[in-house]
Amino acid sequence: MNERQRAQRPGGRSARVGAEVHQAVTELISERGYGNFTVGEVAARAGVADSSIYRRWGGLETLLTDVALTRLNTRSPMPDTGSLAGDLRTYAAQVAREITGPDGLAVVRLAVALSSNGQQGLQARDDLLAERTRQLQSMLDRARERGEHAPDAFGVVDHIMAPMYIRVLLGMGPLTPDYVDGLVDRLL
Amino acid sequence: MNERQRAQRPGGRSARVGAEVHQAVTELISERGYGNFTVGEVAARAGVADSSIYRRWGGLETLLTDVALTRLNTRSPMPDTGSLAGDLRTYAAQVAREITGPDGLAVVRLAVALSSNGQQGLQARDDLLAERTRQLQSMLDRARERGEHAPDAFGVVDHIMAPMYIRVLLGMGPLTPDYVDGLVDRLL
Missing domain, CATH: 1.10.10.60 (Homeodomain-like)
Known part of the structure; x- marks a missing residue:
């Protein structure tokens, strides 16, 4: 061919x-x-x-989340380094780099827009979250299979992702490697 | 008179x-x-x-943050219960109630809008954050004066406020009293 x-x-x-x-x-x-x-x-x-x-x-909502998910999966893929600490540090560093770059708040903007766009918007937002949570869960499951003690996906969102997103959203200083690694170490 | x-x-x-x-x-x-x-x-x-x-x-940016700050100060004033755990639990519960209510994401919407509105927008966003951080710091300072061991204001934002805001933004389930108290207990 x-x-x-x-x-x-x-x-x-x-x-x-x-x-x-x-x-x-x-x-x-x-x-x-x-x-x-x-x-x-x-x-x-x-x-x-x-x-x-x-x-x-x-419809438009599903198209918007497909575009966002493609961008996320390309630019912040879930790593597989062989250890949970390595995976979480790599992932957190990727997210930090991404959300402090040009239009880093794209996902937050999308979530805000979908949140005020009726039932279809909420469904699209939930589907986007479910897909990324599923990927994160796979990473945590691999750690458990290796015998590591892993937090649940909500813990990762609450104490690694959320602080980074809110700090960028509110302009609270740079996300230094020490700060990002500190979030991971604190959770583990 | x-x-x-x-x-x-x-x-x-x-x-x-x-x-x-x-x-x-x-x-x-x-x-x-x-x-x-x-x-x-x-x-x-x-x-x-x-x-x-x-x-x-x-200008418009300063007016918008003045309106937001007035709303925050009215609806989520910094409590003074006599203990740090009491203050943080009361404050966290107020914020949880506020951000899960009608237009609960008003502050996030404002921060997103100001973030993409040039230098005046960023300045207004920083002023809003500085004022609320100052109030939060006063609450933490009172705890230290009483001899309590208090986290810094960034810790409160990172591990109490940020998870609640991101959960509401992403539609990740209700903010139950157990969950909100758990965030406070985990930080303390």
Whole structure:
């Protein structure tokens, strides 16, 4: 199979459409902010039919969380270093780097926007959280299987993720490596 | 001095204007959200001149944080129960009640809006945080003066406030009294 044939396969076309739609969403969030664009505008910018977006994602809320989840999974994947302390330190450092970078509060902005967007918004927010919690839980389960004593996923969110997000949100100083490692050590 | 004279004093008029402007801001936030109204629109709704608002508050960002701070101070005042555990439990319970109520994420929404509103926005956000941190620090200082061992204000934000805010923001279940007290006990 040559490159041309590969590009014509349905999977190839579907992946391209997905990438174009994701790119259009990212641009519209950056230009206008959440809540200030429609599925029609995403479709027009991506060069696809509205119906393609509704068929694949169901609606704007699901599309927004799919874009956010793709970004999270790419930029803050759950590590597998062989020890819980190593995994949590690596993960916390990734999150710290991500949320102090350009548009680091993207996930907070999305959660705020979805929270005030009716039942579909709340469902999309819950689905996003459930998927990331599932990944985090896998990391903790691996530690337990190795015989390590692991906190639950809520503990990680409460005492590692939450302080970092709130500090960035409120502009409470930089997230130094010492501070981030300290959150992990304190929890463990 | 009778009621009529009291109402005519400059302080009385100033307080009335302040209340009307605050009310106008609260309504506009509720109707349109942050970032979607101007000082001119606040002034028109409150029935005052634009120049009165600029003279008293300097700009929209400072006015927004003044409204938020007034709400926080009214609804979540720093308690003084005579013990640090009592103060922190009372304060945490107040915050939990407030942020799970109608528009409980008002402060988060404001912080997000100010964070993306240039230098004036960041300054207003920092001033709001500094004022609440100062109040919290007073509560912790009182505990130290009584001979109690108190965490610093950052510890309270990181491990009591942050988990509650992030749980509400992400829709992670109710903030039960056991959970809220547990955050306080864990920190102490």
